[in-house]
Amino acid sequence: MVGGILENQNSQNDLNDLVKRRFDELEELNKKSVEPYAYQFDVDNNSQNIKENFESLEGKDVSIAGRIMAIRRMGKASFAHLQDKVGRIQIYLRKDDVGDIYDAFRLMDIGDIIGINGFVFKTKTGEISVHAKSLSLLSKSIRPIPIAKEIVDENGNKIIFDQFADKELRYRQRYVDLIVNSEVKDVFIKRSKIISTLRKFLDEKEFLEVETPVLQPIYGGAAARPFITHHNTLDMDLYMRIADELYLKRLIIGGLDRVYEISKDFRNEGIDKTHNPEFTMLELYVAYKDYEWMMNFVEQMMENVSISVFGTTKFDVENVEIDFKSPWNRISMVDEIRKYTGIDILNCSKNNLLNELKKHGAEVDPNESHGKLIDELFEATVQKDIIQPTFVIDYPIEISPLAKKHRSKAGLVERFEGFVLGREICNAFSELNDPIDQRERFANQSKMREEGDEEAHQIDEDFLKAMEYGMPPTAGLGIGIDRIVMLLTGQPTIRDVILFPQMRAEK
């Protein structure tokens, strides 16, 4: 009984005729003893390879598998398009050639996954295709996919009709998005290549990839609100990490000298174009180096990734050409703000800053710290005008509690951030390795916390203890992987580079 099957389906709430019909087809296939969910199928070729090597493959047998994306039935013969991992190819089925299975093919739909054995040929109209000798149903789709028709015009441009475009559904049902919108798959393949290239680059430079706790009793390494969770047996609250900085530095203290981690970090803050509650960060630490060394290293690394993955250092992002060729511009935060505003941020009153911020249309909270206001002034003036890759160097000490004091400039630390198109893409410093200074910085943070700054750092006594054993001079770097992928693949929002972005619960 079809009704019986249906009642046991979770999907019964959104049953409609299209789904019902497919259940009926399952029944029919059953009667014909066609197994709708196969165990395996031997594949020895793919759509792209067949098209690229048509001359040598013409007339030869191939075995391919994929999802049916279009069917054109013409009585006792049919054409269909099969989509596999790398593209689409047309298949041709004739009752005379495939026999009884042709009747079962009538019960197959767009969305079903099938395997084909057949020979390569070109149709009258010139499309490279596979003429099936046999067909196997590998998986029956019981839910219709939002299929869009596509054609390739005479200029080779793909034209898609009625493309599945509802952003909400695309993010919620990424599996459907991936099936139907091929450019989505390309972005995530690129993302994977970017990450594997970074790994390879770091491995070649003798970095050790490590894993540090996601669940931390004290969160640190960044200024952000955390997610809180609870361990039942230990009966203690734990925080999801907002950064892995303090653990990686413990490893530097332990003598590992060059470490990196590609980590999911979690921040309990707003969601927008450039923020997802969980995101991917690359952090790396190098003993005996400083931030000058790190700037050169970032340039090398970005150039390497650009060329390895994209074959160029030049990218069109939002109609602007960005060039990641080294060296990048280097500008001083203090000098640059002076150029824009005439203000010397190191020798000015809080009121100067507040007034200047108002002048630039920023809403200001007079309770913010001096350093924070400087940062806001920078964002409101200099940052938006930075287009090409640029290092902004030497930040105020108050907003950099883990960075080493500048060797010659009072009130500043040896820190830089990389900016492209007005967006921050990395953050690095000569790491603070003086345990006494570090304790003072934590004490300051603690004070800010008491004054209501929820994002001020917590004091991490164990980290201080570690540093007291002696930490070598160290250069450290954090790069937001999602934002790098956005830039390099030209995606406008972080959700387009995260497979399953955070969404509100349905209903």
Add this chain to the structure above:
RNA sequence: GGGCGCGUAGCUCAGGGGUAGAGCAUUUGCCUUUUAAGCAAAGGGUCGGUGGUUCGAGCCCACCCGCGCUCACCA
């Protein structure tokens, strides 16, 4: 959180107080090199939800839910 916008068939969208529409997809029939296949016919809707106004509500009003854009916040 604020502002603006959106939610109608599986998909893409029209319809703006008076019998719920189109294209694609689906079903039936014909069709053995088609290709947005074709020809002929058919089925498919809680018009996001709840309440209200009205003789009558996809349509007007209120609230709610979800999404998008944007501002704020935020590495």
